[in-house]
Structures are given as structure tokens and as C-alpha cells.
Amino acid sequence: xxxxxxxxxxxxxxxxxxxxxxxxxxxxxxxxxxxxxxxxxxxxxxxxxxxxxxxxxxxxxxxxxxxxxxxxxxxxxxxxxxxxxxxxxxxxxxxxxxxxxxxxxxxxxxxxxxxxxxxxxxxxxxxxxxxxxxxxxxxxxxxxxxxxxxxxxxxxxxxxxxxxxxxxxxxxxxxxxxxxxxxxxxxxxxxxxxxxxxxxxxxxxxxxxxxxxxxxxxxxxxxxxxxxxxxxxxxxxxxxxxxxxxxxxxxxxxxxxxx
Amino acid sequence: xxxxxxxxxxxxxxxxxxxxxxxxxxxxxxxxxxxxxxxxxxxxxxxxxxxxxxxxxxxxxxxxxxxxxxxxxxxxxxxxxxxxxxxxxxxxxxxxxxxxxxxxxxxxxxxxxxxxxxxxxxxxxxxxxxxxxxxxxxxxxxxxxxxxxxxxxxxxxxxxxxxxxxxxxxxxxxxxxxxxxxxxxxxxxxxxxxxxxxxxxxxxxxxxxxxxxxxxxxxxxxxxxxxxxxxxxxxxxxxxxxxxxxxxxxxxxxxxxxxxxxxxxxxxxxxxxxxxxxxxxxxxxxxxxxxxxxxxxxxxxxxxxxxxxxxxxxxxxxxxxxxxxxxxxxxxxx
Numbered sequence: 053x054x055x056x057x058x059x060x061x062x063x064x065x066x067x068x069x070x071x072x073x074x075x076x077x078x079x080x081x082x083x084x085x086x087x088x089x090x091x092x093x094x095x096x097x098x099x100x101x102x103x104x105x106x107x108x109x110x111x112x113x114x115x116x117x118x119x120x121x122x123x124x125x126x127x128x129x130x131x132x133x134x135x136x137x138x139x140x141x142x143x144x145x146x147x148x149x150x151x152x153x154x155x156x157x158x159x160x161x162x163x164x165x166x167x168x169x170x171x172x173x174x175x176x177x178x179x180x181x182x183x184x185x186x187x188x189x190x191x192x193x194x195x196x197x198x199x200x201x202x203x204x205x206x207x208x209x210x211x212x213x214x215x216x217x218x219x220x221x222x223x224x225x226x227x228x229x230x231x232x233x234x235x236x237x238x239x240x241x242x243x244x245x246x247x248x249x250x251x252x253x254x255x256x257x258x259x260x261x262x263x264x265x266x267x268x269x270x271x272x273x274x275x276x277x278x279x280x281x282x283x284x285x286x287x288x289x290x291x292x293x294x295x296x297x298x299x300x301x302x303x304x305x306x307x308x309x310x311x
Numbered sequence: 312x313x314x315x316x317x318x319x320x321x322x323x324x325x326x327x328x329x330x331x332x333x334x335x336x337x338x339x340x341x342x343x344x345x346x347x348x349x350x351x352x353x354x355x356x357x358x359x360x361x362x363x364x365x366x367x368x369x370x371x372x373x374x375x376x377x378x379x380x381x382x383x384x385x386x387x388x389x390x391x392x393x394x395x396x397x398x399x400x401x402x403x404x405x406x407x408x409x410x411x412x413x414x415x416x417x418x419x420x421x422x423x424x425x426x427x428x429x430x431x432x433x434x435x436x437x438x439x440x441x442x443x444x445x446x447x448x449x450x451x452x453x454x455x456x457x458x459x460x461x462x463x464x465x466x467x468x469x470x471x472x473x474x475x476x477x478x479x480x481x482x483x484x485x486x487x488x489x490x491x492x493x494x495x496x497x498x499x500x501x502x503x504x505x506x507x508x509x510x511x512x513x514x515x516x517x518x519x520x521x522x523x524x525x526x527x528x529x530x531x532x533x534x535x536x537x538x539x540x541x542x543x544x545x546x547x548x549x550x551x552x553x554x555x556x557x558x559x560x561x562x563x564x565x566x567x568x569x570x571x572x573x574x575x576x577x578x579x580x581x582x583x584x585x586x587x588x589x590x591x592x593x594x595x596x597x598x599x600x601x602x603x604x605x606x607x608x609x610x611x612x613x614x615x616x617x618x619x620x621x622x623x624x625x626x627x628x629x630x631x632x633x634x635x636x637x638x639x640x641x642x643x644x645x
Contacts, residue, residue, distance in 0.1 A: 056432075063429050067418065074417045074458070142413030145379055146474070149402055150430040311378045311398035 057153050064152070064160020071134060072164040079168065082126035083175050086119030093118065093242065103247055108274045116176075116185050117270035118241060120197060121262070123172040124204040125232055131165035131205075132212025132225035139220040139307070148308045158297070158304050162209045169205030173198035188276040197272055203289045204265060208232070210296020217303035239263040264288045327391035328355035328481045328514045330376065335385035337371050345371040347538035348385065353516060353531075358508050360529030360546075361518040362622065364634055368538040369518040370410055373486045376516065377407045390482050390514075406480035410487055412467035416460035420451050420470050423459065424477060431478040445473040449503065465496030472503065482514045483507065489524060501528055522622040522634060534626055541629040546622060553620040553628055557582055558601050559590035563611035571612070574604050588614070 072079065094112040101111050108114040138144045138161075147157055177194050180187070187194050211232075215225045238253070239262040248254040257263050268285010271278040330353040337346040346368040353359040363369050374380035376389055378398040387394045390404035414423060424442035433441060446452045449469040459467065468488060475483060485504065489497040505528060507513040519525055525532045526546050533543040542549055558578065562571045565587065575581070575591045578601055584590035593601075598617050605612060626634040 060430060063426060067415070067422075067426060070422070071415070071417045138415075141415070142409055142411045143415055145409055146413040146427075147430070148379060149377065149405075149407055150427065151399065151403070151432065152430050309379070309381060310402070311381050311395050 056151075057156055060152050060156035061160050061163075064147075064156055065163030068134070068161050068164025069167050072130070072168050075130075078130050079171070082123060082130070082168065083172050085126065086122040086172075087176070087179060089122065090115055090119050097242065100243065105244075105247060107244055112183065113185055113274055114270070115242070116180050116273050117266050119176045120173060120201045120269050121204065121236065121241075121266055122233075123176065124169055124201055124208050125229060125236070127165045127168045127172065127205045128208030128212040129226060129229045130168060130212075131162060131209035132216040132229070133222040134164070135161050135213050136216035136220060136222035136225055139216065140222070144307070148310050154304050154308055155301070157308075158213060158300055161213065162206055165205050165209035165212075166202045169201045170198055173201040185273065187273050189272040193272040193276070197269060200269055200286065200289060203286075203293055207289060207292030207294075207296040210293065210298075210300045213300040214296065214303050217300060217307045220307075235260060236262055240266055261288045261292070265292075327388070328512065329353050329357070330359070330387070330389050330482065330514065330516060332376070332387040333385055335372065335375060335387055336383045337368075337375055337380065338383045344383075344538050346375070346382075349535070349538070349540050351533055351540060351543065353514055355514055356508055356512045357530045358504065358515040358517060358528050360525035360532040361516065361535060362520070362522070362525045362532055362626070362634070363518075363535035364520055364632075367535045369520075369535060370486055372535070373407070373409065373484050373516070373518055377405060377409075377484050378402055403478070404480060405482045405484060406475035406478070407484040408468070408471040408475045408486065408488055409484075410490075412464075412471040414459045414462075414467055414470060414474075417458060419456050419458055420446060420462070420466075420473075421455040423470060423474060427474045427477045433478065441477060445476060449473045450499070463496075465492050465499075468492060468496065468500060469503075472500065476507075480513065482516065485515065485517045487518055487520065489519070489521065497524075504528060520634065522626075526622055532622065534622075534629060536626075536630045536632075542625060549622060549625045550620040553624045555579075555593045556620065557590050557592045557618045558598055559584050559588045559614075559616045559618065560601075560605070560612045561586075561588045561614040563613045567610050570608060571605065571610050574608055574610065575601070577604065590618075 090112070093115050097115070098111045100106060101109060101114070144157070177197060187197070189196065212225055212229070215228055216222070219225070238256050239260045240248070240257050245254055245257050245263060248257060264284045265288050267281050268289070271281035271285070275281065330351070332349060332351045334348045334350055335346055336344060336348050338344045349372065361369050361372065371380065375382045376387055376394060378394050378401050381395060389401045392400040392404065394401055418426070421442060424445060425438050428438035428441055446455045449472060451466060451469055451473070454462065454466060459470065462470065472488065489500055492500070501524070504515055504517070508515050517528060529546060531543065531545050532549060533540050535541070558575070560571060560575065562568050568589070572589055575589055578596050579591040579594040582590045582592050602615070623634050626632070
């Protein structure tokens with residue numbers, strides 16, 4: 053990466069951070085809603101821990117991974133709608149008229165998403181510790197939880213950017229993202245896969261990459277350092293980031309048709 | 312002559328501040344040719360008014376000339392560089408304020424200028440100096456640290472212009488810069504654009520659907536309709552092509568209408584007039600002759616008006632439609 057590109061990336065990342073910080077209406081729900089959902093889930097499903105083979109004594113402990121992945125989806129919606137707004141207002145055209153490299157435009161935008169995800173992750177860890185959650189992988193595990201959330205935000209943010217670049221509409225981005233929440237519920241979000249009794253649900257959850265992301269995050273909380281679960285989760289998260297960034301880069305090249 | 316102007320004249324001669332367009336075409340998928348083989352030349356330091364209704368092809372032309380949209384056919388050179396083969400050089404030489412004020416509502420005016428200057432590669436100190444100078448010039452110094460979402464339409468347009476000028480471009484593209492502005496903001500923007508051309512030698516390519524804007528600002532006007540340039544000349548020459556002015560009078564006594572008509576017919580052929588008015592296109596004599604003739608016949612009038620041809624008359628003559636009030640589809644590429 054050359055020096056000019058790094059400077060441009062820094063400038064646009066700073067703009068993205070500022071935008072994020074100046075939109076409390078985006079930050080607050082993206083932190084509060086996942087925690088509220090966690091509270092509701094943990095309160096209603098605690099008896100599930102009595103199932104033979106359930107891997108945790110407390111459902112709160114088991115479900116604590118959920119806000120990390122839900123939070124990234126909120127952050128990604130924000131990335132997509134911000135980029136769509138840049139297209140709608142013509143700000144992207146303004147950037148295209150400067151010598152700015154397209155990679156700086158995309159990564160600069162996603163930097164704000166990653167920052168928001170890291171802020172969310174830190175709040176989740178703090179709230180979890182206050183609520184008595186014990187992260188089995190220790191302090192390093194807590195740090196890795198936040199970093200994995202940032203990686204997932206990069207991947208989902210790339211998908212959000214792709215939707216924004218293909219449609220040019222913030223409404224379209226917000227309209228498509230609920231499908232990802234449906235996908236999330238068709239995973240091992242609420243139960244370990246081997247305890248899902250319905251065959252089709254278990255098959256879908258096994259095929260669903262989101263299951264492996266959740267299981268990777270969850271392993272740090274309820275197991276400690278589980279190389280297989282963590283490795284698979286990280287591999288899927290990296291894969292998502294590569295796919296999200298590649299597809300959104302290609303869409304950006306098409307959107308910026310400058311000569 | 313200022314040092315800036317002398318320098319611009321020197322570089323203008325060396326590199327060409329002008330615009331040369333030859334047979335430029337843009338066709339969209341499943342659509343008509345938004346721009347259909349236009350050719351034009353804009354001299355260095357000239358203000359060229361590109362006049363036409365919505366959907367005529369104005370914005371598509373600007374997007375091609377600013378390198379944001381590749382042409383389907385034809386060639387163009389801006390500031391001496393080919394818009395297809397030398398896109399980065401063109402972009403370095405031009406500034407553009409496109410159809411909508413392209414601003415981030417969450418950033419302040421000053422942050423916009425600093426970001427824009429930094430992305431153009433200006434050194435840190437120069438960014439601040441240039442930003443402050445432009446904020447002062449467009450009258451936004453007091454609002455510089457307020458977020459743009461609180462700006463009025465006029466303030467946004469002025470900031471948009473300042474952003475287009477941050478890297479001292481030699482050619483400036485303004486796409487309908489005063490649409491939606493109040494008369495005061497419009498007039499302030501006109502003054503600044505005229506000053507840029509006059510004092511800094513900047514070449515200005517200005518699209519507009521306002522006749523008075525083209526008339527007041529442009530050295531030359533090109534009229535575009537359905538992707539074709541249908542007329543091009545100075546505003547005065549275009550109006551002269553249409554013919555002489557018309558005179559309209561309203562008789563003081565309706566009973567004198569016939570007598571007034573007979574007097575007026577001596578000066579030219581009758582044209583449409585509203586209400587009780589009688590109008591002729593002058594082919595003989597002038598307004599003073601009409602007044603003297605009416606006076607000689609002891610005919611009194613309550614109203615007397617001389618109408619010079621307007622650019623709308625030119626548009627009407629060239630296209631069969633009136634530009635004023637002609638709306639329609641938005642620009643295809645906007």
C-alpha cells in the first residue's frame with residue numbers, strides 16, 4: 053500500500069469516524085437492541101440448560117455471543133446506508149473528481165463500521181462482566197471477541213456497501229438486511245446444533261455459515277481456547293470479509309465509471 | 312493585471328484552458344441518445360452557457376466532460392487533455408459543482424474544505440490558508456464550523472462552489488448552480504462566477520435552464536434540445552437572429568381600437584397580444600416613430616411597451632417549444 057493511498061485512507065476513515073460519532077441515533081440502538089434481545093432470550097430460555105448435553109450451566113453465558121453477531125449486522129446496515137447517502141447526495145461523485153483511490157473510498161467508509169463494532173463489542177464485554185458472565189478464554193479471549201466482531205463488521209459492512217453500490221438506495225439496504233436476521237435465527241444461535249431436534253432445522257443450521265461464526269465466538273465464552281471452533285469461526289469470518297470486500301470493490305469500480 | 316491572471320494566461324496558452332468537443336455521443340442502455348453528436352469549443356477564460364430544458368442532455372454532457380461518464384462516441388479535450396485517455400489530468404485541471412450540492416450533512420463547512428484540499432494533495436498549511444480564503448470569499452466564514460445540514464440552499468451552493476475551487480482549477484463546470492436559489496443568493500453566485508472568469512481567467516462551462524442566467528453571465532450560449540445543439544452564438548447575436556423588437560399598446564378609449572390598429576400596421580405585422588393590447592413586430596421605424604404617429608392622430612394610450620427578443624424567443628424559433636415552463640423528465644444521468 054503506497055503512502056498516498058494510506059493518507060487518503062486515513063482522511064476518509066476520519067470522516068467515517070466523525071460521521072459515526074455524530075449519529076447517536078445509530079450508535080445507541082446498535083448497542084441497546086442486542087443487549088435487550090439477550091436479556092429477553094436469557095430470561096425465557098434458561099430451562100434449556102437442563103437438556104442433557106447442554107454445554108453451559110447458565111443460558112445467559114451460552115447466549116452471550118449473540119449480541120456480538122447481531123451488533124455487527126446493525127453496524128453493517130449503517131455502513132450501507134452511509135454509502136448509499138453518499139451516492140444519493142453526489143458526495144461519491146465529488147470524491148471521484150479528486151485523485152482518491154477507490155480502495156481508500158471503500159476502506160475509509162468501512163473504517164467507521166469497524167470502529168462502531170469495536171465500540172459495541174467493548175460495551176458488550178463490560179456489560180457481560182457486570183452481569184456476572186465469565187469469559188473462559190480470559191482477558192485475551194475478551195480482546196479476541198472484540199477483534200472478531202470487528203472482522204465480522206468488515207465482512208458484513210462489505211455486503212452492506214455492495215448493496216448500497218448496486219442499488220444506490222439506503223432504503224434498499226435497510227430492506228435487504230432483515231433477511232440476514234432471518235438467516236441468523238436459522239443457525240445455532242439459540243441451541244447447539246447437536247441438540248436441535250428438528251431435522252430440517254439442524255441441516256439448515258449446519259449449512260449456515262453464521263452458525264460457525266457464532267460457535268467461534270461462543271467457544272471463547274463457554275469453553276476457553278477451542279482450536280477447532282475458533283479456527284472454523286475465524287476462517288468463516290475471514291472468508292466473509294474477503295467476499296464482502298471483493299464484491300463491493302467490483303461494485304465500486306462499476307459505480308465509479310470515471311475514465 | 313494581477314499576478315494570478317498573468318500566470319493563468321501563461322499556463323492557459325501553454326496547456327489550453329479551453330474545451331474542445333467533437334461529435335460527442337452518449338447512449339444509455341435501452342434509452343435514447345441523451346447526447347447526440349454535439350460539437351462545441353469554449354475559449355480560455357470564456358463563460359459558456361449551456362441552455363436547455365430538463366432532459367435535454369446538459370448534465371450528461373457535463374458528466375462526460377468531467378470524466379465521470381465515458382462517452383459512447385466522439386472526442387473531447389478539456390484544458391488540453393483528452394477526457395477518455397487522460398482522465399486523471401483532466402480531473403486535476405477542473406473543478407465541478409454538479410447538479411445537487413454534493414455535501415455531507417454531518418460535516419462542517421471547514422471540514423469539507425480541509426478534506427477536499429487534502430484529497431487533492433495540498434500541503435497541511437496550504438489547506439488551512441486556502442480553506443479560510445475560500446470561506447471568506449463565499450461569505451461562509453461565520454458558518455464555517457456549523458454542520459452542513461443546518462445550511463440554507465444558498466449556503467450549500469456557495470460551499471459547493473468553494474469546494475470546486477479549492478485546488479485552483481483552470482476550468483470550472485457548474486451544472487445548474489442556481490436552481491432553487493432565492494434571487495439574492497443567485498445574484499451573489501453570478502457575481503462570483505463572473506469575477507472568476509474576469510480576474511482569475513477561469514474558463515466556465517455553465518449549464519442552466521434559466522434564460523436570464525445565460526443572458527447575464529455567458530459570453531456565448533449553446534442551446535441544446537434532445538441531445539442536439541440547435542443554436543450557438545453570443546446572446547445578442549442569437550436574439551438578433553430572431554428579428555426586431557415588438558411594440559405593444561393599449562388604447563385609452565376602446566372605441567379608438569380600430570384607429571390605433573391602422574396606425575400600428577404602418578410599422579409592422581401584427582403579433583399576438585393579450586387582452587385589450589395591440590402589438591406589432593417592428594419592420595419599419597422605431598418606438599419613437601410609433602409614439603409620434605399615435606400623437607399625430609390624437610390617439611391616447613394607457614400602456615406602451617417595447618419587447619426585445621429573448622433567448623426564449625430563440626429557443627421557440629429553433630425548437631418550436633418554449634423553454635420557460637418546459638419541464639419533463641429529469642436528466643438521464645443525474
